[in-house]
Amino acid sequence: MSQNNTGGKCPVMHGANSTENRNVMNWWPEGLNLDILHQHDRKTNPLGENYDYREEVKNLDFGAIKKDLHAFMTDSQDWWPADWGHYGGLMIRMAWHSAGTYRIADGRGGGGTGNQRFAPINSWPDNVSLDKARRLLWPIKKKYGNKISWADLIIMAGTVAYESMGLPSYGFSFGREDIWHPEKDTYWGAEKEWLAPSDERYEDVEKPDTMENPLAAVQMGLIYVNPEGVNGKPDPLKTAEQVRVTFARMAMDDEETAALTAGGHTVGKCHGNGDADALGAEPEAADVEEQGMGWSNPNMKGKASRAVTSGIEGAWTTHPTKFDMGYFDLLFGYEWELKKSPAGAWQWEPIDMKEEDKPVDASDPSVRHNPIMTDADMAMKMDTKYRAICEKFMADPEYFKDCFARAWFKLTHRDLGPKARYIGPEVPAEDLIWQDPVPAGSTDYCEEVVKEKIAKSGLSIGDMVSTAWDSARTYRGSDMRGGANGARIRLAPQKDWEGNEPVRLAKVLKVYKQISTDTGASVADVIVLAGSVGIEQAAKAAGYNVRVPFLKGRGDATDEMTDAESFEPLEPVADAFRNWLKKDYVVKPEELLLDRAQLMGLTAPEMTVLVGGMRMLGTNHAGTKQGMFTDREGQLTNDFFVNLTDMGHTWKPAGNNLYEIRDRKTDQVKWTASRVDLVFGSNSILRAYAEVYAQDDNQEKFVKDFVAAWTKVMNADRFDLQK
Incomplete structure (x- = not known):
């Protein structure tokens, strides 16, 4: 009788490839997770090591793709019909929500990588229906293939949408290279549920500037602020303060914020004409038959006007497919009152509006509905600073259009880097201060x-x-x-x-x-x-x-x-490479090291060799001696690793972030160290690197690797040398 009878059990290990399977960090949650340094490994890229998008995109027929995008805007598809037969509003929202994740505190987020395609962003509550927007664009992506990244196409679609609705573009640049794996290690907040009360992000929710850094959005799963009001409770003046702080954390001043709010809401509509609870699961939770799309709407029945996204329902302006001054005409031309949408969301609606000022139904032009305003829109009217800016815009429509076009360009290009990285025929000639301009330096010297x-x-x-x-x-x-x-x-x-x-x-x-x-x-x-x-x-x-x-x-x-x-x-709050902490933080020093190393584009081995080498060169902040495991300061030796891994030593705590390395036989203190120093011996992965550099036959390798990593850091921003 065969001994291989499995008794009907599945022969594969359940959970091995799912989130249910416990990994190393599940078992030891306090361990140091180095994954952030490896999150975009080249092995995830299906285009191969020799593919260079920034060179490939230069071969794109810029005129042809733009022509196709213009035609696409009014080519309504039966499977996802366009509002008023125009996809402009949807494409703008898609581009906006891609770029709008940017925050200035750590520079993460933004539209520069096409990250909107992946979890968690593809399944945020604020991004309902944007899966449809990207799928609508698939035929264009398929046609132009490797010559256009998703990241560029998403932003370009929003910019062309504005052009098709009557707003002249300030400019556009290609050059955003796609990632192929979610940025799982980006910190979007500590909440365990979508749209948890914003109080969890603030020391005091009444003081918006107490929001936890580096966050900018007020709740988990939102791009900016809650459109219904602070924690869903309408109060335009309170919302105004959240808007001000949130947009400032996205590098926008009050005028840019007002321009973006007004210009963004001049076209398109909110969707909430139905039961939000009837929607299916988000993309990451939907079953395979949904083919990567989520929020299936059983009640939509092929009608654009039956869509449900934010839960708020209605357009902001009389003519939602035209870029005009209609937003200001309605916001300041009427009084507004609070009402509930069909989906049960708070929204502001006009009192006694003229029939001809109402926008027509998104599917049936014979029917008109009230326009709406969100709490953030009402903030533009009720906050004295925003109101003054809006009045300036109303007095000079051309100034408003220029302000908005520039703010849109900044929003969608803020994370693309210096102007030297810009590609394409529509790159503006003007140097903008937020691009951190640098004049060309001389090479005519010895x-x-x-x-x-x-x-x-x-x-x-x-x-x-x-x-x-x-x-x-x-x-x-x-x-x-x-x-x-x-x-x-x-x-x-x-x-x-x-x-x-x-x-x-x-x-x-x-x-x-x-x-x-x-x-x-x-x-x-x-x-x-x-x-x-x-x-x-x-x-x-x-x-x-x-x-x-x-x-x-x-x-x-x-x-x-x-x-x-x-x-x-x-400004650095810590620099583990120079063994410095500005003050004690909840976050461990070694975690701050990883964050800085990842922002600098360093691999784990490069980080390791740089720390060990700089300790030997006497670069510690203020001349401290922690981590200088040598009597040969000023010589580029591998002594840091040799002495760290020497089992003739013991390691003992001696104070806050202070440790003593003692001779095992005499118990005499030989050196002192910080947590960052000792993590290269305690963490199993980092110790493996440290042992490589401690080997007798790798002293020269250590020097060469240090020089290579150093050179990488010094040249990281030499975009002026790009082809």
Whole structure:
């Protein structure tokens, strides 16, 4: 008799490929999760390692795809009919909600990666029906294939939608490269349920500026604010304050916020003509027969006017497919009262409106309905600051159109990075301050002469390397801001940041400015080149002759080119690479290390080798000795890893974020360390990397890997060198 009888049991392991299966972090939730450093592994990309989207898109027939998008707007499909036969409102909402996830605090979110296709964003309550918008665009994506990313197509569709409705475009750039896996490690909030009360995000919900950083949206699953009011309770003045803070955290001032609100609601409509409880599950929870779409509506029956999304029902203007001044005409031309939509949501409706001012039904032009306003719309009328801006717009319609077009461009391009990354025939010629412009730097100088002057300046290796690092570490790949190019470390606010050691920095910059004057090299180039000099000196002292690769041409930005306020969020609150914490945080120091490393685009091995190397170079903030496991400071050795992994030592807590490394035999203290130092020995993955660099046969590899990782950081923002 066969011994392989399974007794009817399934021969595969249940849950192995589902969220039910417990993984390492389920078993040990306090462990350090390195996944954020690997979230866009090349193995997830089906287009292969040789595919370069930013080169491929240059072969796109820009005119043809734009023509197709214009035609698409009024080609209503039976399976998802367009409001008034025009998809403009839906496409604008899709683009807006893609770009609108951006927040300035960490630069994450935004429309630059096509992340709206994946969970959790594809299933947020605020994104109901946007799965249909993307599916409607599929024939165009299919036609142009690899020459257009989903990220670009989504944003382009919204921009073309406005053009088709009568708003001249300020401009558009291609260049957004798709991701192929959800950004699961982006922090969208701690809530465990959709649309949990916004109180959970605030120290005091009555004070919107107490919202938890880096968040911008007021509730889990929303893009901005609750359209019904704070926690669903209408109060336009309270909503106005939430709107102000939320949009500020998305890099918008009051005028841009008012323009975006009015311009966004000049076209399209809200959908709530039905029972919201009758909708099916969201895309990630829907069964396979739904084919990736969610919120199935059994009562829609092929009628655009029967759609349910936000639950609010109605258009804002008389002519929702035209970009005009209708929003202001109705908002300020009538008095408004609170009512409930068919889906039970709070909305504002006009009192005694003329029949001809009412928009027609989205499916039946013989029927007219009241327009609506959300609580945020009423805030534009009732808040004194927003009202004054709206009155200015009403007095000058052309000014309003220009303000909105510029704000829309900023909204949809804020995370694309500097203008050097822009691609296509409609890139505006104007330099905008939010693009962090940097003038071209000189390359007409002798690199060796500059290096010689730096070497003779009397600056220490620690000063040279620390200053270069502090200048470059501001770079974040989330929105391509910061970095060494521009040398903004010498300008406000960066020159005064505590993490940059302002007194020490001022002395170093004084030396660099003189070298710049004497040689013609920009201060930005001198800063980076000095870091190279320090590393080369340290490597030579360790017995290795290396040359740190260097690229000339960085420019020096001016105060006039710098939006100091928008740079404030880039201030580091910790720098584990220099063993510094501004203060104690709820988040562990090693988690702050991972966050910074991911923003800088570092892999786990690159992060590891940089920390170990910088400890040896004497770069610790304020000259502290934590983590300097060596008696050869200033030499680029692998001593950090050798002594960390040496079992002749013991490791003992000695205070807040302070540990002692003692000789196991004598119990004498040899060195001190922080949590960040010791995590490279305690975390199993990081220890595996540390052991590689501690090996006797990998001392030279350590030096080479350090130089490579260092060079990557210094050149991360050299978009001026892109083809």
